[in-house]
Amino acid sequence: MKTSIPNETIGRLFPYFRALMCLIKEGKDTISSYELADLCNLNPAIIRKDFSYFGDFGKRGVGYNVSNLMNTIRNILGLIPLKRVALIGVGNIGNALLLYPNFELEGFKIVLAFDNQSTKIGRKINGVTIEDVSYLEKRLKSHKIHLCILAVPESAAPVIAHRLAKTGVKAILSFSPCQLAMPDNIKVTCVDLSTEMARLVYYSSREIFSEIRSLQGKTERHKKVSI
Amino acid sequence: MKTSIPNETIGRLFPYFRALMCLIKEGKDTISSYELADLCNLNPAIIRKDFSYFGDFGKRGVGYNVSNLMNTIRNILGLIPLKRVALIGVGNIGNALLLYPNFELEGFKIVLAFDNQSTKIGRKINGVTIEDVSYLEKRLKSHKIHLCILAVPESAAPVIAHRLAKTGVKAILSFSPCQLAMPDNIKVTCVDLSTEMARLVYYSSREIFSEIRSLQGKTERHKKVSI
DNA sequence: ATGTGTGAAGAGCTTCACAGCC
DNA sequence: GGCTGTGAAGCTCTTCACACAT
Known part of the structure; x- marks a missing residue:
């Protein structure tokens, strides 16, 4: 090996x-x-x-x-053929994702979208019809989904994540700052803005000191942060 | 030290x-x-x-x-007092951020918001009035801003980032998958969804193999990814 | 000359294991 | 007994430096 x-x-x-x-x-x-x-x-x-x-x-x-x-x-x-993505939650963030023009160029395609608000269900955004989240499991099984994006309110995230896990989803990208407690064979990544903001604030407010340090010839204390 | x-x-x-x-x-x-x-x-x-x-x-x-x-x-x-945040770009993502209820609990407060669409300028969301991005520099200087969030279309990001840098902003959180080429004393973090999705896809499609490996008693090959 | 591929050295981060204190 | 604080060991990732190919 x-x-x-x-x-x-x-x-x-x-x-x-x-x-x-x-x-x-x-x-x-x-x-x-x-x-x-x-x-x-x-x-x-x-x-x-x-x-x-x-x-x-x-x-x-x-x-x-x-x-x-x-x-x-x-x-x-493994981005050919396009990876099929399901979006759960079509609020502001979900909307932005559905409208993001580059996903297909980059190798991803949102093929399913779910919400629980009846005013949204049935609407079509960028070719994707928003479906009732009640049918989540049924629909996920009939399409072969590689990745789920969780863009629901924080309070709903654990329940949905649990349902996804039960349905056999293997990868979740979540916008809730989570400890989603998933089994090890399910990969979860959380987009945690507050944590990133806190990190930025920490380093940017100390920049004065590290400038002084570098004038003294010491090495940089933190590596450049870029995701 | x-x-x-x-x-x-x-x-x-x-x-x-x-x-x-x-x-x-x-x-x-x-x-x-x-x-x-x-x-x-x-x-x-x-x-x-x-x-x-x-x-x-x-x-x-x-x-x-x-x-x-x-x-x-x-x-x-350094989250007390609340860190003052400026939001540039009030599209779907910017909107979601303005409506996010927990920022203040977590130590952040969006105090300025900018856009370039006249239909949005003047509107008030969650107590924050959307201003004309033309006045960006002037307004940033009069408030003491700790962090800027860049939620503009990808094409506009470099220009705005450059303007922020010139105005003396020290920390930027960007939603454009960027190589924003900023001077070293400005901290930049990019939220790069596609990269995270690609990583998830890579590992989740190989999960079968790593399960086999772990049955053979080998150690895990990748650490759990969580931001 | 130019630029890859890579073993070895180095830097950074985590885990172990245990002394010390409650 | 329970739990912290921490040097040392271990692991992971990056950088160096150079043999080798064009």
């Missing part, structure tokens, strides 16, 4: 993919780890190492072929 | 804070690292270590006083 792949490496694959899509649009067909590092704000070595976990994609003395690399990464991430 | 504080520790402070608020509501006045670890899905040792960077808050044989600990963490994060 090859040495295990860092979780961080997986997290960088999609940003690489996005950068490569841009490069294709610009007509560039070869890129070095140094140039890509500039674009992504990373060290070139880590880019080479990231790719090396999956194979030898580059040519020494030349660099990487942009479109080959892009396709390779898309395959590693 | 004390040993440097891990970035990860800072990222856990707010979840601790939130958990402690809940405990207070439940009337609990003492908690051990073991119980808190259970609530937050962490190892007790890391909780003790996290707190130890800031002082000796616990009593051996007893645990931590819930309300003292909560107040201490709130102070470390």
Whole structure:
């Protein structure tokens, strides 16, 4: 077995993919780890190492072929064919997601949307009809859904998450700052804005001190935070 | 100088804070690292270590006083008085943020909101009047803003970010999957949904294999992802 | 010359394990 | 007995530095 792949490496694959899509649009067909590092704000070595976990994609003395690399990464991430996403909760956030124009380019397609408000049920947004959340389980089973996005009020999140787990959903992206207590075989990621805001506030209010420290030649105390 | 504080520790402070608020509501006045670890899905040792960077808050044989600990963490994060936040872009996401009921409990207050659509300018949401983004710089300077939230269309993000930087803003939370290329003294965090979705898809589709691995007694290959 | 792939060194973070205090 | 605080060990991820390919 090859040495295990860092979780961080997986997290960088999609940003690489996005950068490569841009490069294709610009007509560039070869890129070095140094140039890509500039674009992504990373060290070139880590880019080479990231790719090396999956194979030898580059040519020494030349660099990487942009479109080959892009396709390779898309395959590693499994984004072809498009991943089918179900959205639960069509409030402001759910609405924004349904209207987000780039999901399909990026490899995702919202194919189901649910809400519990009768005024919303039956409405169609961007080709997706909002359905009654009562039929959640039935509908999830008939479509093969890869990922559920939970955009319901915080109070409803645990109940829905539990229903999703029971239905066999394997991945949940939640907008509730959760401790959703899911079994280990279900992957959950929470978008926790307050935590990110708190972190930003903490570091930005200490920036004065770290500037002083860096004048003294000490090393940076915190790494640059970027998701 | 004390040993440097891990970035990860800072990222856990707010979840601790939130958990402690809940405990207070439940009337609990003492908690051990073991119980808190259970609530937050962490190892007790890391909780003790996290707190130890800031002082000796616990009593051996007893645990931590819930309300003292909560107040201490709130102070470390600098969340009293409330941090003043400016929101740029009142689309669906901006709207959702303005309506989010818990910000003030959590230490944040949106005091300014901007948009460029004349139909929105002048409207009042949750006590905040939407202003013309033309006056961004002037208004930011007159209020003392700790954090800006960027919820504008992707195409507008770089321009606005640049204007914020020029105005002296120190922290930006952006909803555009960005490489915002800001100077180092400005802290930027991007909420990048597609990257998180890609990560979830990657791991959830490989779950079968890691189950097999764990039957063979090998260690987990990826840590649980939770922001 | 230019730029990849990678072992080894280094940095950062977590967990262990236990002394010390309640 | 119960639980904290912490050095040391262990693990993970990043960076260095250079052999090797074009």
